[in-house]
Structure formats: structure tokens, C-alpha cells
Amino acid sequence: MSLVSRAIVLLSGxxxxxxxxxIAKKQNFSCYTLSFDYGQIHRSELTxxxxxxxxxxxxxxxxxxxxxxxxxxxxxxxTDIPIPNESVAGIxxxxxxxxxxxxxxxxxxxxxxxxxKAIFIGVNAIDYSGYPDCRPEFVSAFQLLVNIATxxxxxxxxxEIKTPLIDMTKAEIxxxxxxxxxxxxxxxxxxxxxxxxxxxxxxxACRFRKEGFKAAGLVDPTQYQxx
Amino acid sequence: MSLVSRAIVLLSGxxxxxxxxxIAKKQNFSCYTLSFDYGQIHRSELTxxxxxxxxxxxxxxxxxxxxxxxxxxxxxxxTDIPIPNESVAGIxxxxxxxxxxxxxxxxxxxxxxxxxKAIFIGVNAIDYSGYPDCRPEFVSAFQLLVNIATxxxxxxxxxEIKTPLIDMTKAEIxxxxxxxxxxxxxxxxxxxxxxxxxxxxxxxACRFRKEGFKAAGLVDPTQYQxx
Numbered sequence: 472m473s474l475v476s477r478a479i480v481l482l483s484g485x486x487x488x489x490x491x492x493x494i495a496k497k498q499n500f501s502c503y504t505l506s507f508d509y510g511q512i513h514r515s516e517l518t519x520x521x522x523x524x525x526x527x528x529x530x531x532x533x534x535x536x537x538x539x540x541x542x543x544x545x546x547x548x549x550t551d552i553p554i555p556n557e558s559v560a561g562i563x564x565x566x567x568x569x570x571x572x573x574x575x576x577x578x579x580x581x582x583x584x585x586x587x588k589a590i591f592i593g594v595n596a597i598d599y600s601g602y603p604d605c606r607p608e609f610v611s612a613f614q615l616l617v618n619i620a621t622x623x624x625x626x627x628x629x630x631e632i633k634t635p636l637i638d639m640t641k642a643e644i645x646x647x648x649x650x651x652x653x654x655x656x657x658x659x660x661x662x663x664x665x666x667x668x669x670x671x672x673x674x675x676a677c678r679f680r681k682e683g684f685k686a687a688g689l690v691d692p693t694q695y696q697x698x
Numbered sequence: 699m700s701l702v703s704r705a706i707v708l709l710s711g712x713x714x715x716x717x718x719x720x721i722a723k724k725q726n727f728s729c730y731t732l733s734f735d736y737g738q739i740h741r742s743e744l745t746x747x748x749x750x751x752x753x754x755x756x757x758x759x760x761x762x763x764x765x766x767x768x769x770x771x772x773x774x775x776x777t778d779i780p781i782p783n784e785s786v787a788g789i790x791x792x793x794x795x796x797x798x799x800x801x802x803x804x805x806x807x808x809x810x811x812x813x814x815k816a817i818f819i820g821v822n823a824i825d826y827s828g829y830p831d832c833r834p835e836f837v838s839a840f841q842l843l844v845n846i847a848t849x850x851x852x853x854x855x856x857x858e859i860k861t862p863l864i865d866m867t868k869a870e871i872x873x874x875x876x877x878x879x880x881x882x883x884x885x886x887x888x889x890x891x892x893x894x895x896x897x898x899x900x901x902x903a904c905r906f907r908k909e910g911f912k913a914a915g916l917v918d919p920t921q922y923q924x925x
Contacts, residue, residue: 544811568810583795
């Protein structure tokens with residue numbers, strides 16, 4: 472039995488999940504990163520995720536293909552629904568139905584097989600887009616489910632859902648990552664990133680990121696698309 | 699707005715889920731069936747599911763490919779782990795890590811997109827194999843999660859997880875299905891079914907099924923593999 476516990480880290484390729492991975496490593500977990508090819512239009516985030524996993528020297532990086540894009544219902548997977556450049560009241564069209572529930576469920580399967588002790592997910596309830604499945608209540612409900620749904624849970628050995636970013640501002644997340652030596656230039660947050668991973672600068676994800684660097688007083692290394 | 703509510707029905711191709719679909723239809727739901735190609739060795743259940751969906755005239759039948767088989771850890775997806783012919787204490791090797799959590803999560807995404815009011819799952823806590831994700835506690839925990847995780851939940855319009863089989867014996871399930879006009883000869887329950895859908899007669903799933911027909915006093919229409 473290894474003295475180091477294993478953790479699954481959900482890695483989208485964006486700024487938050489890169490920071491999440493750096494935090495998990497700092498906490499001495501043996502990290503297994505998981506990305507999803509779910510039909511997202513901004514596919515360059517998958518390239519970014521692979522780069523981050525390599526740079527942070529994870530045990531294994533896995534990309535799972537999940538067919539949620541074919542269901543439609545979100546601007547992130549359906550080119551017919553434009554991605555807005557303004558904040559909206561309520562849940563925005565970039566919401567992907569049940570996405571975090573699905574991602575955590577698949578991470579849970581891998582955690583069970585690896586006998587991992589934790590699943591890290593980079594949800595954030597401060598500088599975020601108002602998705603229902605990013606809230607602390609959602610994480611608590613999923614934790615309860617995990618304790619009941621699994622072989623480990625039945626045997627009293629729980630898998631912990633860890634959300635170290637949940638109460639942090641974007642500026643705090645960025646400062647933390649810079650302190651941990653992260654190179655944010657390889658991360659892709661933009662919903663409309665081009666194939667080179669260059670950001671649009673206008674979508675929700677870009678705005679939160681831009682303002683984060685500004686508030687942290689740090690130089691924004693993001694590569695933007697030429698206007 | 700249609701007067702008839704939509705429901706997602708998880709359809710494995712076995713006896714339980716066929717009965718489940720018949721019950722959902724009887725309850726006047728407009729039914730969308732969902733099967734999973736998850737790397738199960740007994741793939742003929744997928745053929746059975748398609749037949750059942752057609753025979754019961756559902757609105758749409760969808761097969762989602764999910765990559766849990768590649769994770770290993772179960773006799774149902776890994777040919778190196780033999781499927782036992784005896785009941786065991788504890789959770790058997792046929793348990794697939796997080797399977798029902800993953801299946802319900804994907805059903806939830808489709809339910810959100812279709813604005814369905816219910817998800818039917820054929821879990822049963824009487825004549826079953828002791829999987830943690832078949833217990834009433836699991837269903838309750840998933841229902842709590844659904845209410846919090848979804849756009850509908852935030853808007854006070856819940857999606858109900860329905861488990862009409864949960865407290866029924868296998869014999870009761872069979873009697874119910876026969877009353878609803880089901881033809882069980884097209885269903886496949888066996889973990890070792892051959893490509894023609896013929897059952898081994900010895901695995902857990904076969905034993906529960908056989909004993910169910912016997913207890914119900916009904917002729918077992920299952921096609922068994924030649925000895």
C-alpha cells in the first residue's frame with residue numbers, strides 16, 4: 472500500500488483546473504487527471520489540458536469521450552446557439568445540462584477502480600456564470616451520493632470531493648497558481664478559443680479571467696485572437 | 699405544451715427494464731428510452747433493448763457510448779475476471795463501479811434537454827446482487843442531487859427519479875409485465891448471453907430470473923444456450 476493517496480483531478484484546460492491540479496499536487500496527492508471530449512466547440516482546451524498534465528507531471532492523463540454534445544441544449548456544444556458577450560440574468564445559454572454531475576460520476580468510477588481517496592473539481596461560486604452545478608449545495612449533495620453509491624462508501628472508506636477554489640475570487644485563484652509556479656499562458660478558458668487556443672476576450676469566461684489578472688495586479692499572459 | 703409528460707426510461711434489455719418501460723407507458727408518459735454501450739461483454743442486451751423499444755413503440759430510443767469499460771474493475775467489462783456461478787457474500791465482481799450514478803447522470807442531461815418530468819430506473823432491492831447503487835438510499839440521494847443540480851430544480855420544477863420495481867420480488871415483476879402484455883422472450887438478462895441473446899442459466903442474473911418465473915408459476919420463455 473502506497474503512503475501517498477491517489478486523487479482524480481478534473482482538468483478542463485482552463486485557468487481554474489490548472490490551479491486545482493497544482494493545489495492537489497502541493498497537498499501531496501498522486502494525481503490522475505481527467506478531461507472530457509463532450510462535443511465542446513472550444514476543443515483547444517483539450518490540447519491545453521494535455522499540456523498542463525504533462526507540465527505538472529501527473530501519473531496518468533485520460534480523455535473520456537462522452538456523448539452529451541449530441542443532446543444539444545447548450546451554446547457550448549451547438550453552433551446554432553450564439554455565445555453571448557454580455558452577462559445575463561439567470562442561467563446563461565452556455566450552461567451544459569448535467570455536465571458536472573456527469574463529469575463527477577465518471578471521475579467516481581475511475582476513483583473506485585484506482586481506490587483514490589479524493590476527486591478534485593474546480594468549481595467556484597464567486598466569479599462564475601451562475602450554473603446550478605457549480606454551487607456549494609451541489610457539491611454537498613454529490614458528496615452524500617458518493618458515500619452511498621460506492622463500494623468504498625459501503626465499507627466506510629469515503630472518497631472526498633475536494634473543491635479548494637469554491638470560495639476564492641478569480642484574483643485569489645490566479646495569485647495562488649502563480650505562487651505555485653503555474654504558467655497560465657498554456658491554459659485556455661475562452662468559450663470561443665480558436666484552434667491555436669487564442670481567446671476571444673469577450674465571452675463570460677474571458678471577462679472573468681481578464682478581470683482576475685487585473686485585480687491580482689499581475690500581467691495577463693493570455694494569447695488573444697487578432698481583432 | 700403537450701398534456702403528456704415526457705420520461706426517460708433506462709432500458710438495459712433485461713426483464714426488469716422491459717417491465718419498467720411497460721409501467722411507464724401504462725402511467726401515460728411519453729417515453730424516451732436510453733441504453734448504454736459501456737463495454738459490457740454481454741452485448742446482445744443492446745439488441746434486446748432495441749427490440750423492446752420498438753415493440754413498445756417509444757418516441758425515441760438512444761444508445762449512448764460511455765467509456766467505463768476501459769477503466770476495468772468489473773467482471774462485466776473485463777474478460778480476465780470470470781463471472782461466478784455462485785452467490786457471494788458482499789459486493790460481487792460483477793459490480794461495475796459507479797454505473798448507475800453515471801447512467802442516471804446521462805439520463806438527467808437528456809431529461810433536462812427534453813424537459814422531461816421523470817427518469818425511470820429499474821433498480822430492485824429484493825432479488826438483486828447487492829450492488830450499492832441499487833439501494834433505496836442511493837435513489838434518495840440521487841433525487842436530492844437532481845433537485846439541486848439542474849436548471850429545472852433551481853426553477854422549482856423537479857425531475858422525479860421513479861423506481862416502481864424497487865420493492866417488488868422478481869416473481870411480482872414478471873407477473874406485472876405479463877399482465878401488461880410483455881413478451882419476455884425478447885429480453886436478455888444473462889451476464890454471459892451469447893451473440894444470439896441465449897442465456898447461460900447459471901449466473902446471478904439467470905438464477906434470479908429462473909426462480910422468478912418459477913415463483914410466479916409462469917412458463918419461462920428464456921432461450922438457453924445448448925449445454
